[in-house]
Amino acid sequence: MKKCFLLLMFALLAGVATEAQAQVGVRLGANYTGFSGSNSNDLSRAWGYHGGLFYSIPVVEDFFAVQPEVLYSRKGASVGPQDYRIPYIDIPVLAKINAGPLYFEAGPQASFRVGGVITTDGAPDITIDTDRIQRTTIGYAAGIGFNATQAVNIGVRYNGYFTDDVTDNSANFRQNIFMFTLGFMFSGR
Numbered sequence: 001m002k003k004c005f006l007l008l009m010f011a012l013l014a015g016v017a018t019e020a021q022a023q024v025g026v027r028l029g030a031n032y033t034g035f036s037g038s039n040s041n042d043l044s045r046a047w048g049y050h051g052g053l054f055y056s057i058p059v060v061e062d063f064f065a066v067q068p069e070v071l072y073s074r075k076g077a078s079v080g081p082q083d084y085r086i087p088y089i090d091i092p093v094l095a096k097i098n099a100g101p102l103y104f105e106a107g108p109q110a111s112f113r114v115g116g117v118i119t120t121d122g123a124p125d126i127t128i129d130t131d132r133i134q135r136t137t138i139g140y141a142a143g144i145g146f147n148a149t150q151a152v153n154i155g156v157r158y159n160g161y162f163t164d165d166v167t168d169n170s171a172n173f174r175q176n177i178f179m180f181t182l183g184f185m186f187s188g189r
Contacts, residue, residue: 028052031073033175046078050073072087073087074088085116091110139175140161161174
């Protein structure tokens, strides 16, 4: 599944690489992460961050674009004095509609776990046994934003997941993330 998704994304990017109005950009910002589900009651939301690249491919000039992204994103939760930090590589492929200075975006997202750490106030970091955490999760992203200038946009995005984050079927919880994001676009060729 992961290979098919990456191959599809590569084909999409390669097929439109000659598009004159395509834009490459950098996205960064803050994550407000948490978990939902029947076994997530003890987990509190935690702050994280994200950063990466995007490629905006116009389909209908100045109105509709397809925007694949590759983001490094730190997610997790807090339980008492412990903070669980779990980094992922997120790959959303978003449909983006521009409505004047506002934009709306939505699409599927695959997330690939790349590690995990527990921090406790006043104690050294502890590496998490990540065998119980899914290596790959599939979900969606949806958001709204404001094009401050032609090169800068500010947005809010929600990420939800269709798959549980742990391999144990009795532990029912999934991540949900609010992203506060800032994008800087560079002109295409």
